[in-house]
Amino acid sequence: xxxxxxxxxxxxxxxxxxxxxxxxxxxxxxxxxxxxxxxxxxxxxxxxxxxxxxxxxxxxxxxxxxxxxxxxxxxxxxxxxxxxxxxxxxxxxxxxxxxxxxxxxxxxxxxxxxxxxxxxxxxxxxxxxxxxxxxxxxxxxxxxxxxxxxxxxxxxxxxxxxxxxxxxxxxxxxxxxxxxxxxxxxxxxxxxxxxxxxxxxxxxxxxxxxxxxxxxxxxxxxxxxxxxxxxxxxxxxxxxxxxxxxxxxxxxxxxxxxxxxxxxxxxxxxxxxxxxxxxxxxxxxxxxxxxxxxxxxxxxxxxxxxxxxxxxxxxxxxxxxxxxxxxxxxxxxxxxxxxxxxxxxxxxxxxxxxxxxxxxxxxxxxxxxxxxxxxxxxxxxxxxxxxxxxxxxxxxxxxxxxxxxxxxxxxxxxx
Numbered sequence: 351x352x353x354x355x356x357x358x359x360x361x362x363x364x365x366x367x368x369x370x371x372x373x374x375x376x377x378x379x380x381x382x383x384x385x386x387x388x389x390x391x392x393x394x395x396x397x398x399x400x401x402x403x404x405x406x407x408x409x410x411x412x413x414x415x416x417x418x419x420x421x422x423x424x425x426x427x428x429x430x431x432x433x434x435x436x437x438x439x440x441x442x443x444x445x446x447x448x449x450x451x452x453x454x455x456x457x458x459x460x461x462x463x464x465x466x467x468x469x470x471x472x473x474x475x476x477x478x479x480x481x482x483x484x485x486x487x488x489x490x491x492x493x494x495x496x497x498x499x500x501x502x503x504x505x506x507x508x509x510x511x512x513x514x515x516x517x518x519x520x521x522x523x524x525x526x527x528x529x530x531x532x533x534x535x536x537x538x539x540x541x542x543x544x545x546x547x548x549x550x551x552x553x554x555x556x557x558x559x560x561x562x563x564x565x566x567x568x569x570x571x572x573x574x575x576x577x578x579x580x581x582x583x584x585x586x587x588x589x590x591x592x593x594x595x596x597x598x599x600x601x602x603x604x605x606x607x608x609x610x611x612x613x614x615x616x617x618x619x620x621x622x623x624x625x626x627x628x629x630x631x632x633x634x635x636x637x638x639x640x641x642x643x644x645x646x647x648x649x650x651x652x653x654x655x656x657x658x659x660x661x662x663x664x665x666x667x668x669x670x671x672x673x674x675x676x677x678x679x680x681x682x683x684x685x686x687x688x689x690x691x692x693x694x695x696x697x698x699x700x701x702x703x704x705x706x707x708x709x710x711x712x713x714x715x716x717x718x719x720x721x722x723x724x725x726x727x728x729x730x731x732x733x734x735x736x737x738x739x740x741x742x743x744x745x746x747x748x749x750x751x752x753x754x755x756x757x758x759x760x761x762x763x764x765x
């Protein structure tokens with residue numbers, strides 16, 4: 351718990367975004383209902399993450415390409431050619447952001463969307479890695495820059511949870527209850543367009559003006575739209591991927607391929623246009639499936655398989671702290687027992703012993719070391735910040751060899 355009681359001290363990024371205790375947030379709000387946290391309660395302005403000046407730098411000086419930028423006007427997404435162009439001699443790629451075109455469209459009322467800021471803006475990348483660690487879910491960050499009195503998108507819902515952080519200006523938000531609660535990734539709001547429009551015409555659940563430092567948590571499925579007020583509005587939207595019980599079901603049902611009754615062919619002579627003929631087959635199949643699922647639920651191997659599947663997905667969906675190749679090579683040249691090393695932030699790795707080797711499993715590869723390095727590997731994978739000479743159960747020379755190998759493999763970073 352932090353000193354002000356506002357959240358768990360070991361979840362610093364999440365605690366910046368909610369004005370309630372982190373445990374209460376998990377129990378009462380996560381995936382269930384919105385929570386609006388005013389800047390006055392958070393004591394935040396998020397100036398360290400993003401600003402209007404950052405928007406100008408990204409648009410004018412970074413050579414962004416689509417899809418890292420897009421634009422929309424009153425719910426209609428603009429064709430990329432309206433805000434992109436070639437970069438000129440030596441940079442002829444045609445889909446680079448054109449600052450003069452962006453200015454023209456923005457002056458005409460279009461919203462700028464900077465996508466994937468967790469990949470293009472350092473402070474947001476660092477914050478996102480910490481939020482991923484706090485939530486245990488992949489996150490991505492977009493910025494929405496809306497001119498005065500303009501609305502970028504029609505009322506809609508997202509298929510992932512979001513945190514909305516108001517950075518600059520003021521924006522009026524209206525939030526409505528879901529028409530399709532907890533939508534999956536393949537269930538976009540356009541599948542319920544008429545119902546969304548009808549719900550958006552009803553009295554809202556939240557009707558508020560957001561000012562700099564205000565944060566909204568919004569579960570997937572909740573309908574929302576926003577309009578900038580008297581000046582330019584900048585807000586961040588942090589999308590949090592949904593890991594659902596449907597994901598668990600899909601993995602468990604995969605066991606159906608091992609069930610002989612479920613693999614059996616349907617009988618000949620069945621008229622598939624006649625529901626009455628299919629009814630007993632459906633009933634028999636459901637009975638066999640239920641029996642299989644009950645057996646699977648009691649089998650520890652099923653739980654282990656689900657855990658492995660979700661853990662692999664999380665590793666594949668998140669990016670660890672980036673590596674600086676030149677700085678890393680320089681650090682390797684100077685590496686000695688006094689060098690401080692630590693697991694790369696956000697890297698998800700598992701270790702196991704296979705005979706005389708300790709194996710470190712990463713996304714896409716496995717790094718093996720002598721079993722004598724097991725204690726050192728366990729300490730490093732736990733996140734300890736250590737002098738190389740202090741790696742447990744290794745002499746100084748062996749510790750340098752292990753550290754050098756793990757830095758070269760992208761497991762450790764020099765601090």
